[in-house]
Amino acid sequence: MIKNLLRKNIRELAPYSCARDEFSGVAEVFLDANENFKTYSSYDFNRYPDPHCTLLRKQLDKKLGLPFDNTVIGNGSDELIDNLIRSFCEPKQDKIIIMNPTYGAYKVFADINDVETVFVNYKKNFEIDFPLLEQTIENENNLKLLFICSPNNPTGRAEEIETIEKIIKIFKGIVIVDEAYAEFSDKESCVKLVQKYENLVVLKTLSKCFAAAGIRAGIMISNLEIVSVINNMKAPYNVSSSTQIEALKILDQTSKIYQQRDEVIERRKRYFEKFKSLNYVKKIYDSDANFLLMEVEDSTYLCKKLQDKKIIIRNRTKDLYLKNCVRITIGSEEECLAVFDAIKGVENERK
The missing domain is CATH 3.90.1150.10 (Aspartate Aminotransferase, domain 1)
Incomplete structure (x- = not known):
């Protein structure tokens, strides 16, 4: 299913790789990436950062229960939102659904990628209007992604996990649940569903509860196929060494x-x-x-x-x-x- 939803050029993409990806041991001499041999910092910032954020993902697994193999780290959740749209949506052809009102960046990144936005309005009490959502899904062609923010910004309302499951079952594209504010809610997280549904992506962040908006660390959790897609198409060194170092320090203070x-x-x-x-x-x-x-x-x-x-x-x-x-x-x-x-x-x- 996932492969059929991808853009053709993304399906055929040969990802960037470096010599360190092909080496399984512990190297002592690094002469593969034309880096400067000297650092002028207390950290080895003369070296490129770990492109896989391995230590950070291990810590997220240990401290927050976010499964190591199912996690991708982004330069903020905004980068992950952009990467998802770029991976699945053909410009001038495909569309995304955005629940309305909500976080404005979903539409911004759709506009940047020349992807049409279809708004599905909440009811006036901010509940999901399922008849309207089902009608939209039935009537619109080329729908690839559906974004829902829970708890929602700006309304503050969080959805029950059963409500999210209902959306996943009726939408045949990728459902992206943005849980940036989930730590402030007693509603159950959708992370537990990523192994159950192949068309689910959950976004989290260190910007809100973890007080780290300045380091730009977003987290995507999904099945291995979608994780592989985003890993293959993202910029090779998208998360800086300083971000990874500071995130590890923060997660030690949960x-x-x-x-x-x-x-x-x-x-x-x-x-x-x-x-x-x-x-x-x-x-x-x-x-x-x-x-x-x-x-x-x-x-x-x-x-x-x-x-x-x-x-x-x-x-x-x-x-x-x-x-x-x-x-x-x-x-x-x-x-x-x-x-x-x-x-x-x-x-x-x-x-």
């Missing part, structure tokens, strides 16, 4: 990271109630992520007033169903209190 994650969840619950108490906030949505989405009197005015106080939040008023909605990250206690007090100040000045 107990501390999960403790901080629990603090964010507790703070999210408290500030849900605090924001809800403000008259300026018209509606606030439940969240399975590290942010809150809320409807306010005037989102554009509010964002401007907060910027004057050097506070930046995200205005989502242009998204479907989200007129006058803002998305606020759950930061530190001091940051959350600052934005709460600022919104309360805007409320008081408009009385």
Whole structure:
């Protein structure tokens, strides 16, 4: 099935290989890649990074239970999203489905690759509209990929694993579940399904819960066939040595990271109630992520007033169903209190 979904040139691609891929021992002299023999850093940055991220993948398996052989590391999840579209979608011919509203990068990378986007709108309560989804699948030709973000950005809603399985069963292309915020949710991860369904890809990241947005480390988990496809077509040294080194250090601190994650969840619950108490906030949505989405009197005015106080939040008023909605990250206690007090100040000045 997977082979038939691939672009013809990707099916026939001969991947880049280096001499170190062909050597199974432990080398002591490296004269194969025209590197500089000297490093001016405390690390061996004069050498190319491990193209397979072997140590990092082993640590992800050990610490997070992400199976070593089923994992690919990307220069952020964005690179993996781009690689998936480039691997499976023929420009000007194939299409992808994006649930709407959601993370904007899926469409950006589709546009870059000249691939048409078909939006399937959520219901107004942000549940999946299965009759509409099934109708779209039946009526549209050349559908290759379906992206669903769970927990969803910007709504904060996470899907039950049974709901994802239902999508996988009705869509004959590749279903890509973006779990960037999954650590903040009590819903079950879809990683356990990658061995069960050949058309499933799960994306994870170190950017959110693991506090490593600056190093750009995205994770793809899928069956061996899709893993092989992405490994063959990705840039040979796509993840820097510094990223791999820092990621290993971060994964050594998982107990501390999960403790901080629990603090964010507790703070999210408290500030849900605090924001809800403000008259300026018209509606606030439940969240399975590290942010809150809320409807306010005037989102554009509010964002401007907060910027004057050097506070930046995200205005989502242009998204479907989200007129006058803002998305606020759950930061530190001091940051959350600052934005709460600022919104309360805007409320008081408009009385």
